[in-house]
Amino acid sequence: MIKATLKSLLARKLRLLLSGLAVVLAVTFISGSFVLTDTLGRSFDKLFETVYENTDIQVTTKPPIEGDAGFALPTSIRSEDIAKVKAVPGVEKATGQIAVNGARVIGRNNKLVPNTTGTRLGANWTGDDEVAKIRDGQAPTSDNEVMLNGQVAKDSGYKIGETVKVKTPADNLIHEFKVVGIVGNSGGRDSIGGEHIVFFTEKAAQEFLLGAPGTYSLIDVRAASGVPLATLQKDLRAALGDQYLVETGAELAKKNAAPLKQIFKFFNYVLLGFGVIALMVGIFLILNTFSIVVAQRTRELALMRAMGAGRGQMVGSVLTEAFIVGLIGSTLGLLAGVGLGALGAWGLAQTVDGLEVAGLAVPPAAIILAFAIGIPVTLIAALMPALKAAFIPPIAAMRDAATADRPLTWITISGAVVTLIGGTFLFLGLNGTGSGTTTLLLVLAGVLVLLVGSALLTPFLCRPVVSVIGRLFSWSVPGKLGRRNSSRNPRRTAITAAAVMIGIALVTGISTIVSSVEASATKAIDKQLAADLVISGEQTSEIPPTIDPADLSRIRNIDGVDRTVAVTYEFFAKAGDKDAFVLAYDDWAAARAVLHLEQESGNIGEIAPGQVVLDKNTAKDANLKVGDTVNLQLPKGAKQMQVVGITKESDVANGWTISMPDAQALFRSAAPISAYLTIDSGASAAAVKKAVDADLRNSPEVTVQTRDEFVDSQLFFFTFLIGAVQVLLMVAIAISVLGVINTLVLSVLERTRELGMLRAIGLRRSQTMRMITVESVVISLFGTLLGLGVGAGLGISVVKALKDQGFSTLAMPWGLMGAYLLAALVIGVGAAVIPAVRAARLNVLNAIAYE
Amino acid sequence: MTGTIEATGTAARTVDVWKVYGSGEAQVIALRSVSVELGKGKFTAIMGPSGSGKSTLMHCLAGLDSVTRGEVFIGDTRLTGMNDKKLTELRRTKVGFIFQQFNLLPTLTAEENITLPLSIAGRKPDKAWFDTVIDTVGLRDRLKHRPTQLSGGQQQRVACARALVARPEVIFADEPTGNLDSKSGAEVLGFLRNSVREFGQTIVMVTHDPVAASYADRVIFLADGAVVSELFEPTADTVLDKLKNIEVNAPSLTKAEAQQ
């Protein structure tokens, strides 16, 4: 039996290869995502291992608020602390050092020198070591001298002897320094991982970076030879107490690599998403292929049954085939995945200047998942055809292979039931009051079950829909024949179309949701933002971009500017024990007007020190009402605040609003971060914008935008998201095309004799090709129409259900949907090429004699 | 000299046609120097033992297969050397087919099947002629049926009607009654003979059955790829006699060849 199975496998290499491709693709994406994360992770580990290569132990003070790892606030160490460290036995050397993010080099064009990593360190120069050495020039000797690392020099073009403008973190102001040297890293590199560093004298670093003379941000501890680091770490902790962090170089490397790894996790999810789509579409493809294989082998299988083969053996035979396909597909997919992951890691590493990509390695998870997903999925998809094979009666060997249509009642009823179950899940998920995870799981399960349900309903829909679509092509004889052919075997057409449907449904659904979110947000911002001009910058690190106060006061006096509201915010904040986003406006009354903030409860008229105003959603999340008090922890201290008012929900100003004096006392910096401007009626926005732009001369990090430009830039992410979804579609389409090709090749094979007869009575080659193409286009249009319907349905129900969560506007992605229909034509025509050529090339005589 | 001969009363003919399959050890000579003329408005049967080249000859005559040597004409048109496009065109306009089985498209109704060659060629059926044909084959009440809803004999009658409705110069039929019982076979054959008598249709039919051959005006006998004999106005008995004769002689012919 095994031998017979292998023989039949080999005989249908092409078809199985096609179905195997679906497995290959799915496994490629899934294992690729693991290889990508692993390779990037190891690359970042290596990067920070280099950075901390010479660090035995580092001592810092605990930040008042623990932000995200790597976004820790600068803390100050005094000389007493250094003395304390030096006194610990086993310490060979302890030096106070300053290294703070936020030394922003301003380029010659008076704009911030761009840096992809967001790391713009300011540090004191502590002398050459193995990692960093002076490449040119000399160390700064006076407080107005600096050295730049190679990366800054390269990105900005500044040379030794020139004056460089640096916006320093302590005061958030721009200062001028003279460049006296350039620092390079080992191996002739400009930086270790794309970072910018400006080196100051110790005194200048204390003043400009920490704003506190005589303090340091860390102590670099060298262990005496022979002293184990773990012991020294323990001793230091004991000596310093729990206000200090004592970390080894290895620990620091790990801690600092973590957030970077997190950022690239996103790409991992994208690849996983592709894998899941590929799997879902692939299941249909495999199911279809095996159904076809079984149908083709009906006579052969029946003959075996007649000769005494049992049902179990039939199932076994088909499943063995599936197992082999799954095994080969998973193996190939794993190999391709390793390649894809490595390529992706390499590509992403190119976006980080100077990052060296770690060598290729395959994480065990990738291998295990490749087979744990690839093989079972193939087996499950092949199960139904296998059972079908088992129920072929021996008498079928004697009958004509063309079996009569079985009624579709059963499959339609089960489809309806499954669809109903899916719909119920979705409804419960969207309208229920369960927790976040329950909701998400219910919605996901609902969508999955719904898709399966609609796939089951496709055979039922096949006849009517196909006959309507087919009308379009009925004007020519080949078109008519093609259309008839496509509704000839509704099950097969349906499965093929279902594969197309799944992909289109998913992207249509997601696009509907995303475009609705976009439209809702646009509308909300439009409604809530009365400003005509907005000044803001891009947040690329933990240091927010700021507007120079002098610039701002000049702007207030520009002709045509009516009101100016400046806002500052702090996100290193906690309310109780939850992360908080705290804001402060320089003119609260004006802010309320410009941002259309309305009172929900309490009194939002005024915010005095010690008071806080929240928006409705934030208040609900924090479970607070007017009159309650809450402990707000901010970088420079904590304070009990009383909730005096709650505003209606807002998309432009949600968070914890406190008074300006409180902000000045507690924020890292209370410098204005954004400003909203209204202009006098009659003034031209463009003219005022130009004047404002000219006045922002000391604010290189921010730009002024008109209201429309601002709205667009706020929605950039959605545009990006919609783009990403379309790539997802490509993957789905690629796989469903395989399905259509598969079905058509089979149809051509099955109808060989018929094609021969048609050619004999005068059907031209070109007409034959057109007939096949129409069949193909009809199938893919059918799938696409269903997909559009199902996807739009899913999208609309999600949007409607989340009406209260900000989905105020339903926006159908009509343009995209139209494009999908066009894509269906392309899929259809493209998929038909191979089968059509095969059909046209048929030798008429052989075809007629074909058994 | 190609095409210069006046084709008087000849619907199709072959001139010294050879057909060789394969080469070397596996070489088969399916037709050896066959020259036949098939009369216009005549019903010609081709007979011979299995493997004697009947189907091959018919395929060459119909432009479905190319010849190794020699020339084939349908009417005045020389088929030899035509490309696929021209041959397809010729099949559309001048030739009709009836096969032993799988003659009809299962997706089309009987009526659509009958008019299919015309639709493919983009021609409109002549209503009066269509009615005549339908009535002759007796399918009027079956026109809207699918092939699966028809008996084997009815299906074959649909195939005959399809061949006739386009009024081709020649209809080729390869064992059209091979799959039918004697009663339905007789119906189909009677219908074919009528269409020759009444409408002057030319029909060439390959058959194994002496009774079927007796419906023809003339029987050509093939053995081992060559025309060995012929009969005019045959009856089942005369045909049977001839066949027996040939089958006795045929092995000796093969032997003689093997010795060469």
Ligand SMILES: Nc1ncnc2c1ncn2[C@@H]1O[C@H](COP(=O)(O)OP(=O)(O)OP(=O)(O)O)[C@@H](O)[C@H]1O
């Ligand atoms: N494609 C081919 N390749 C090789 N040999 C062939 C091919 N087609 C036919 N033949 C050979 O040519 C010879 C004539 O075949 P043909 O089909 O014409 O016989 P036939 O008289 O129609 O026989 P039957 O009564 O069995 O249908 C046979 O010996 C056959 O084996």
Ligand SMILES: [Mg+2]
């Ligand atoms: Mg034959």
